[in-house]
Amino acid sequence: MSRSRTGSGTGELLVEIERNSAVPLHQQLETGIRERIREGLLRADAVLPSSRALANDLGLSRGVVVEAYQQLVAEGYLVSRTGGYTQVAQTARPQPATRANRQPAGPPRIDFKYSRPDVTQFPRAAWLRSVRRVLNETPHRTFSYLSGQGALDLREALADYLNRVRGTSARPENxxxxxxFAQGSRLLFQVLVAAGYRRIALEDPSDYELRNVAVAAGLEVVGVPVLDSGVDVDALDRSGADLVLVTAAHQMPIGAVASPETRAALVEWAVRRNALILEDDYDAEYRYDREPIGAIQGLAPDRVVYAGTASKTLAPGLRLGWLILPDALVEPIAAAKLVDDRGSSVLDQLTFADFIARGEFDRHLRRMRPRYRNLRDLLVTQLADRLPDFKPIGISAGLHLLTWLPPDLPAEAVAEAARAREVGVYPLTPYWFTPPGPPGLVFGYGSLSAKEVAEGIDLLADAVGTLRS
Structure with a gap:
């Protein structure tokens, strides 16, 4: 069956012509078309404008265009087809980029990037059923502009879920x-700075990207050490901060779990200092070797802002997150959200609400926990077999673990040697405040297959052996 070619030969073609140049017009046209083919901007089989149409577009005589086309046909860049139209030849291929303009290398073939879920397991069928129910049953008025807080249906579903699973004290109106989390933290910091907050304490080590968000909002950033029992509350008290961000359920990136004593001390600090706790509960749903630990927000709803997202549990591309706020912060942050983007997609919110209410979210998490646990177990076993002096910690939950490194191995050198073997591993260095603490590597495993985990550690061990030899 012949392929349809819409408007064959009548489209436009942008070629720059310098009329005052000493280079003949037909050669300028040849060069322009030739370079576009070499750069891949005109692909094989692309239909060029007719000689008459291109001459009219460029203000040239038809003979100039015909001469240029004929030369490019002779060189093999173009072919002239029966019917009068001209195409880019199948044999014309873009030239590889030179060293000077070569694009940066792509991602590693086996990438231990932290905290990435396995998006191939996204529950498409269940999500589609929720989409259909929302489209079939939702009143038309629901698709109008929302309040800054978002869809009530989702806030109700999330409040029920978080109170049941994470021990929060959530109400839909809060x-x-x-x-x-990137948007949520930015809006929160903006509102808090306007309310008089000046200094935020971050766990040391911690997510380095958040420091830039806090500084851009006008906050002074200080680091406080992380102990085996969680953030050092005595150091926090000495820091003079009026706001602290904690990852109490699974510290990012060390993996420490805040003890009951630490959690109680944090609440006592916040009450005594009239301060605020921002609790980033980023991956608490995935736990393997310990009992679930409730959120700090349930202990002190008026002193804690609780933040969660669907990025680790479902997919980062959904861009859905939620805050549980003290009463005084609800209105100003909702107003800031409206100014920022007029609200998140109502269709996605209502779909997620239906997905949670029908138990699909719980079923998805129950299905994913053993999958991630098996990957965690394999990664720990492979490290013990192939790199026994890489000691993993923080393995009881989440989608990543950390290994301290022996003193003879700089983290950056290990990462570079691994990258040469198409394996991505990530030094702990950026997570530390200045000066950096002990060297380590962060391994994310959620997005990998068992085969990739095993092969990746084999290649990493080979890279380490080369460094040591």
């Missing part, structure tokens, strides 16, 4: 839906 919740706000946002586009992931």
């Amino acid at each position: 919740m706000l839906i946002y586009h992931g």
Whole structure:
């Protein structure tokens, strides 16, 4: 069956012509078309404008265009087809980029990037059923502009879920839906700075990207050490901070779990200092070797902002997150959300609400926990077999673990040697405040297959052996 070619030969073609140049017009046209083919901007089989149409577009005589086309046909860049139209030849291929303009290398073939879920397991069928129910049953008025807090249906579903599973004290009227933690933290910091907050304490080590968000909002950032029992509350008290961000259920990136004593001390600090706790509960749903630990927010709802997202549990691309807020912060942050983007997608919110209410979220998490646990177990076993002096910690939950490194191995050198073997491993260095603490590597395993984990550690061991030899 012949392929349809819409408007064959009548489209436009942008070629720059310098009329005052000493280079003949037909040669300028040849060069322009030739370079576009070499750069891949005109692909094989692309239909060029007719000689008459291109001459009219460029203000040239038809003979100039015909001469240029004929030369490019002779060189093999173009072919002239029966019917009068001209195409880019099948044999014309873009030239490889030179060293000067070569694009940066792509991601590693086996990438231990931290905290990435396995998006191939996204529950498409169940999600599609929720989408259909929302489209079939939702009143038309629901698709109009929302309040800054987001869809009530989702806030109700999330409040029920978080109170049941995470031990929060959530009410729909105290919740706000946002586009992931990046937006939520930015809006929160803006509102808090306007309210007089000046200094935020971050766990040391911690997510280095958040420091930039806090500084951009006008906050002074200080680091406080992380102990085996969680953040050092005595150091926090000495820091003079009026706001602290904690990852109490599974510290990012060390993996420490805040003890009951630490959690109680944090609440006591917040009450005594009239301060605020931002609890980032980023991956608490995935636990393997310990009992679930409730959120700090349930202990002191008026002193804790609780943040969660669907990025680790479902997929980062959904861009759905939620805050549980003290009463005084609900209205100003909802107003800031409206100014920022007029609200998150109502269709996605209502779909997620239906997905949670029908138990699909619980079923998905029950299905994913053993999958991630098996990957965690394999990674720990492979490290013990192939790199026994890489000691993993923080393995009881989440989608990543940390290994301290022996003194003869700089983390950056290990990462570079691994990258040469198409394996991505990530030094702990950026997570530390200045000066950096002990060297380590962060291994994310959620997005990998068992085969990739095993092969990746084999290649990493080979890289380490080369460094040591």
